Amino acid sequence: MNWIAVLLLPGACAAGAGPDAAEAASGEAEKRPALTEPGVVLTFDDTFVSQWVAAMPLFEKCGAHATFFVTGFDELTPEQVAGLQRLRQAGHAVGCHGLRHRKAVEYTEQHSLDAYLRDDVTPAVALMDAAGLHPTSFAYPCSNNNEATDAALLERFRHLRTGAYPTEGERIAQLDAIFTPINAVAARGCFAGRSMDRAGEPGHEDGIAQVTEALDRALEKRELVVLYSHNIGTENRNHILPGSLEQILAHAKRIGLRFYTFDDLP
Numbered sequence: 001m002n003w004i005a006v007l008l009l010p011g012a013c014a015a016g017a018g019p020d021a022a023e024a025a026s027g028e029a030e031k032r033p034a035l036t037e038p039g040v041v042l043t044f045d046d047t048f049v050s051q052w053v054a055a056m057p058l059f060e061k062c063g064a065h066a067t068f069f070v071t072g073f074d075e076l077t078p079e080q081v082a083g084l085q086r087l088r089q090a091g092h093a094v095g096c097h098g099l100r101h102r103k104a105v106e107y108t109e110q111h112s113l114d115a116y117l118r119d120d121v122t123p124a125v126a127l128m129d130a131a132g133l134h135p136t137s138f139a140y141p142c143s144n145n146n147e148a149t150d151a152a153l154l155e156r157f158r159h160l161r162t163g164a165y166p167t168e169g170e171r172i173a174q175l176d177a178i179f180t181p182i183n184a185v186a187a188r189g190c191f192a193g194r195s196m197d198r199a200g201e202p203g204h205e206d207g208i209a210q211v212t213e214a215l216d217r218a219l220e221k222r223e224l225v226v227l228y229s230h231n232i233g234t235e236n237r238n239h240i241l242p243g244s245l246e247q248i249l250a251h252a253k254r255i256g257l258r259f260y261t262f263d264d265l266p
């Protein structure tokens with residue numbers, strides 16, 4: 001699908017950032033005030049920087065900001081680092097996704113928790129800090145976490161993100177693990193999210209409807225909902241098409257659901 005087609009899809013966002021854009025663009029690292037409005041945290045993982053940057057106009061058109069969790073920071077090109085800096089300057093958050101995408105619990109069991117932090121977390125944060133990215137949040141590779149890894153990582157990060165999986169036949173909107181009442185957000189360190197990968201594509205035909213139902217629930221019950229994907233494009237199995245993402249962003253904007261990044265959360 002090309003960009004012209006994407007921009008003409010029904011349900012597309014009107015041009016111009018929403019009222020939340022300027023507010024969210026101030027993304028500093030310090031703790032934020034408690035939430036007063038329900039919202040959605042959209043997150044994207046791994047190293048798809050050029051595709052994330054290419055989607056910036058789409059986010060801007062919908063007044064949306066997202067959190068991009070980057071891994072393999074020592075192997076990024078200067079262009080990719082500059083892309084992450086551009087995302088952050090535009091009000092998106094850039095979080096840490098480990099240096100070598102190691103599974104936290106698995107590596108801890110094979111070595112130790114200290115070794116995990118030393119080998120996969122500390123060096124990634126140091127490189128990101130040096131690039132001015134100052135991650136306040138961390139997403140677990142392969143959603144591999146437990147209480148011990150959470151406690152250790154919350155010493156360094158304000159928030160963590162893992163994954164949650166529906167049982168057979170359960171819809172995303174029924175997956176309580178990914179919803180947090182807004183008055184409970186400040187007390188939560190680790191948030192679970194649900195995948196939006198390949199929403200609307202074969203095998204996931206009702207994926208967009210499931211996500212928009214989840215957005216509706218968050219608004220109705222005054223909750224924060226967390227969702228994740230990877231690439232914004234077709235290059236990887238784990239991706240969402242720009243047109244599918246636009247339908248999701250447009251729905252959130254239409255119903256008046258706020259977009260938060262992890263940097264925005266208390």
Ligand SMILES: [Zn+2]
Binds near residue numbers: 045046071141142
């Ligand atoms: Zn990953």
